[in-house]
Amino acid sequence: MTYALEITGLKKTYKGGFQALKNIELKVKQGDFFALLGPNGAGKSTTIGVMTSLVNKTEGQVKIYGHDIDNALELAKSHIGLVPQEFNFNQFEPLTNILVNQAGYYGVERKTALIRAEKYLKQLELWDKRDEPARALSGGMKRRLMIARALMHEPKMLILDEPTAGVDIEIRRAMWDFLQQLNEEGITIILTTHYLEEAEMLCRNIAIIDGGEIVENTTMKGLLAQLDIETFVLDLVPTQHQVSIDGIVSRQLDDHTLEIDISKHQSLNQVFAQLSLQNVEVKSMRNKSNRLEALFVSLINQSGSAKENSKVVA
Amino acid sequence: MNNTIALKSILHKEVHRFMRIWVQTLVPPAITICLYFVIFGSLIGKRIGEMGGFDYMSFIVPGLIMMSVITNSYSNVASSFFSAKWQRNVEEMLVAPVPNWVIVAGYVGGGMCRGILVGLIVTFVALFFVDIQVHNIWVIIATVSLTSATFALGGLINAIFAGSFDDISIIPTFVLTPLTYLGGVFYSISLLPEFWQGVSQANPIVYMVNAFRYGFLGISDVSIVTAFAVIGIFIVTLFTIAMVLISKGIGLRS
Ligand SMILES: Nc1ncnc2c1ncn2[C@@H]1O[C@H](COP(=O)(O)OP(=O)(O)O)[C@@H](O)[C@H]1O
Numbered sequence: 001m002t003y004a005l006e007i008t009g010l011k012k013t014y015k016g017g018f019q020a021l022k023n024i025e026l027k028v029k030q031g032d033f034f035a036l037l038g039p040n041g042a043g044k045s046t047t048i049g050v051m052t053s054l055v056n057k058t059e060g061q062v063k064i065y066g067h068d069i070d071n072a073l074e075l076a077k078s079h080i081g082l083v084p085q086e087f088n089f090n091q092f093e094p095l096t097n098i099l100v101n102q103a104g105y106y107g108v109e110r111k112t113a114l115i116r117a118e119k120y121l122k123q124l125e126l127w128d129k130r131d132e133p134a135r136a137l138s139g140g141m142k143r144r145l146m147i148a149r150a151l152m153h154e155p156k157m158l159i160l161d162e163p164t165a166g167v168d169i170e171i172r173r174a175m176w177d178f179l180q181q182l183n184e185e186g187i188t189i190i191l192t193t194h195y196l197e198e199a200e201m202l203c204r205n206i207a208i209i210d211g212g213e214i215v216e217n218t219t220m221k222g223l224l225a226q227l228d229i230e231t232f233v234l235d236l237v238p239t240q241h242q243v244s245i246d247g248i249v250s251r252q253l254d255d256h257t258l259e260i261d262i263s264k265h266q267s268l269n270q271v272f273a274q275l276s277l278q279n280v281e282v283k284s285m286r287n288k289s290n291r292l293e294a295l296f297v298s299l300i301n302q303s304g305s306a307k308e309n310s311k312v313v314a
Numbered sequence: 315m316n317n318t319i320a321l322k323s324i325l326h327k328e329v330h331r332f333m334r335i336w337v338q339t340l341v342p343p344a345i346t347i348c349l350y351f352v353i354f355g356s357l358i359g360k361r362i363g364e365m366g367g368f369d370y371m372s373f374i375v376p377g378l379i380m381m382s383v384i385t386n387s388y389s390n391v392a393s394s395f396f397s398a399k400w401q402r403n404v405e406e407m408l409v410a411p412v413p414n415w416v417i418v419a420g421y422v423g424g425g426m427c428r429g430i431l432v433g434l435i436v437t438f439v440a441l442f443f444v445d446i447q448v449h450n451i452w453v454i455i456a457t458v459s460l461t462s463a464t465f466a467l468g469g470l471i472n473a474i475f476a477g478s479f480d481d482i483s484i485i486p487t488f489v490l491t492p493l494t495y496l497g498g499v500f501y502s503i504s505l506l507p508e509f510w511q512g513v514s515q516a517n518p519i520v521y522m523v524n525a526f527r528y529g530f531l532g533i534s535d536v537s538i539v540t541a542f543a544v545i546g547i548f549i550v551t552l553f554t555i556a557m558v559l560i561s562k563g564i565g566l567r568s
């Protein structure tokens with residue numbers, strides 16, 4: 001089956017010489033719920049910009065449902081519904097007009113568009129505001145307006161660039177439910193976020209982007225499994241003994257240092273029990289942060305909402 | 315089919331926009347034209363006497379209508395497209411499968427609608443001051459459509475390059491207004507010294523005003539064929555420039 005999104009060797013250097021994308025490789029299956037996770041400035045919006053032709057790429061190939069943006073741009077774009085990071089509607093235009101016009105740009109007749117506008121405005125709890133100018137909406141409502149707008153041409157793929165940034169927690173949950181429902185109806189969803197929690201709640205597959213490169217691309221389960229494992233460094237009283245612990249991955253670095261990988265389900269008691277049996281004495285123990293954790297720590301420091309994500313590092 | 319719907323959407327949005335703010339878009343030209351009529355027609359015009367074989371007021375009416383068509387077509391597209399850039403709602407079109415020519419045609423069409431509507435309003439106001447005669451209605455229709463298209467394209471190009479609201483008033487103030495006032499609205503070019511007659515021939519507005527006046531009065535300082543050729547060349551050139559700029563994404567895509 002063709003991928004919903006296939007990006008190969010994508011590079012972008014902005015005018016002025018800044019290289020925002022170094023080499024992006026990404027594949028998203030049809031019907032997937034996919035997270036692109038990364039700190040501010042990682043290149044998430046730039047990647048989406050290239051897919052939607054708001055950013056001219058420097059090098060590489062992008063295919064949307066098999067349509068290469070280099071030679072079938074309009075076809076490629078017709079499959080995408082975009083919810084951008086920044087509000088980008090006419091603030092003076094009433095909601096219904098915004099939606100119906102947007103549908104028109106995709107070739108949807110006015111009559112059909114009015115029916116759909118009603119459907120999505122109701123689903124997203126904006127129906128009461130339909131005749132108000134967009135500037136009269138709250139931040140969360142504006143965000144939902146952009147979701148409704150992106151759905152007007154019933155795209156196969158919905159791309160949301162940090163859809164819940166600045167949206168309070170209740171509305172965020174309602175939005176998550178709505179997206180999950182869309183995904184169950186068969187729409188491929190790609191969302192960027194810098195909250196791991198959000199990706200964890202929603203997504204089946206995940207790519208982590210940092211400094212314009214994909215540093216990790218795996219299933220959500222796989223990633224969480226990796227996160228589950230904690231590495232401890234044990235400082236031992238020097239021993240000639242070859243230490244090994246049943247059921248636990250360990251590495252003896254020298255005569256007084258042992259590293260062990262413990263999953264959250266395993267208990268440290270059995271480790272110490274076995275070490276005692278072997279007459280190995282532990283002087284002290286510390287947590288070794290692995291690459292992934294270090295990455296998340298850096299993500300979280302930059303996201304400015306450390307509290308919400310603290311359970312990830314804990 | 316899809317493109318027709320997209321084009322209709324842009325046009326709809328554009329017309330809606332200037333109708334919604336009619337106090338800013340439709341009323342001022344009507345007031346301006348009244349002032350011109352009072353000052354040049356009734357007060358000064360009587361002392362000037364005839365121009366080109368007609369009383370002064372009748373002579374200037376076509377030029378005054380043309381002036382408002384030019385200004386309004388230009389500023390409609392310049393402000394609408396620039397504000398779409400400013401508020402970023404231009405991205406609504408850019409991310410959709412709308413071909414560039416549809417974007418150009420939609421905005422230019424919107425500018426033409428405003429230009430021609432204002433032209434009609436001004437003509438209607440003029441009827442209170444003078445009898446308007448029609449020599450050739452087709453020349454009138456063709457000139458007003460082509461002229462408004464030319465300046466709508468100009469306004470679009472201006473907006474593409476503009477980085478601030480100031481940038482969309484520079485061209486109207488420093489280029490458009492002088493060219494219009496020197497474009498034979500208020501006088502016949504033949505009154506000028508030979509050198510300035512030559513210079514005037516480089517001013518495209520001279521051709522538009524004269525072709526338009528020909529439609530009403532049957533008189534012109536330039537040949538009508540030349541006039542249409544000049545307007546045609548301007549439209550083709552400006553359309554090509556606008557298309558190239560939008561395809562390259564100047565001021566639109568990073
Ligand atoms: N138009 C631009 N010109 C120059 N640099 C840009 C432009 N847009 C973004 N950048 C830079 O590219 C990098 C990636 O930005 P972006 O894709 O917006 O990141 P993210 O969405 O992951 O926060 C950032 O360092 C940003 O400053």
Ligand SMILES: [Mg+2]
Pocket residue numbers: 041044045046085161162
């Ligand atoms: Mg971003």
